[in-house]
Amino acid sequence: MKRIVLFASGSGSNVENIIRYFHGKRNSVDVAAVLTNKRGSKVLDRCNNLNINGLYFNRNAFYETDCVLDILKALKPDLIILAGFLWKMPKKIIQNFPDKIVNIHPALLPKYGGKGMYGNHVHQAVKDNQETETGITIHYVNESYDEGASIFQAKTIISSDDSVEDIAKKVHTLEYEHFPKVIEKLLSSPETAEKEVPTPPKEG
Ligand code: GAR
Numbered sequence: 001m002k003r004i005v006l007f008a009s010g011s012g013s014n015v016e017n018i019i020r021y022f023h024g025k026r027n028s029v030d031v032a033a034v035l036t037n038k039r040g041s042k043v044l045d046r047c048n049n050l051n052i053n054g055l056y057f058n059r060n061a062f063y064e065t066d067c068v069l070d071i072l073k074a075l076k077p078d079l080i081i082l083a084g085f086l087w088k089m090p091k092k093i094i095q096n097f098p099d100k101i102v103n104i105h106p107a108l109l110p111k112y113g114g115k116g117m118y119g120n121h122v123h124q125a126v127k128d129n130q131e132t133e134t135g136i137t138i139h140y141v142n143e144s145y146d147e148g149a150s151i152f153q154a155k156t157i158i159s160s161d162d163s164v165e166d167i168a169k170k171v172h173t174l175e176y177e178h179f180p181k182v183i184e185k186l187l188s189s190p191e192t193a194e195k196e197v198p199t200p201p202k203e204g
Helices: 013-024 042-050 059-064 067-075 091-096 119-128 164-188
Strands: 002-008 029-036 054-056 079-082 101-105 133-140 150-157
Touching (some): 002 067, 067 091, 133 164
Antiparallel strands (some): 101 133, 133 150
16 A cells, blocks of 8 residues: 655645545555644644644754654655645755655746745735736655646636635635645656646636
8 A cells, every 4th residue: 555644834624635535545545644843733633533643843853853754764655745834845855755755836836936935925926916827736846945846737717806815715625626636646657647737617
């Protein structure tokens, strides 16, 4: 059975969606653990409710020692999934897991990426620039924020009436629909990972 480890910094609604997706597929993929850098975060509550290993780590464990790296080595994941994880991955973890770390970004990279571009900051920038569409990018992680090779993008239409919260909701809908399927596909055949950008649905 394939095994994944998830990283999250926030509410963890994507984490829960991914876990439920694979539960619904008779646990075809084992979610070995969810790791978070936020003590007391909602994602740990979700892990408790779903009977999934939930682990908190601090900066020392991540950047100054091999603690998190050693946990990952012991878990032997086929993929490491960043689902709303906001710290930069240390070089040593990236080097130990080449092409095995995948991030989701709530915009159409290369637009609206980089340091400080996360969550509602991204959606606010998209709104401020009066974009007519936004979306999600699922990509491999390298040593620069949001610059690893793109795996999948999906778009959604937005209007000037949409609030930042409306945009966030549309983006989350795309994330819930596509992220688990892209992970599943990568686990079954990484070389056939899509590079497609589906046409946005017509409004109305
Ligand atoms: C998601 O929208 C994800 O794309 C974004 O954080 C949100 C986490 O939501 N990630 C980034 O902004 C990374 N730069 P969740 O905690 O409800 O899954």
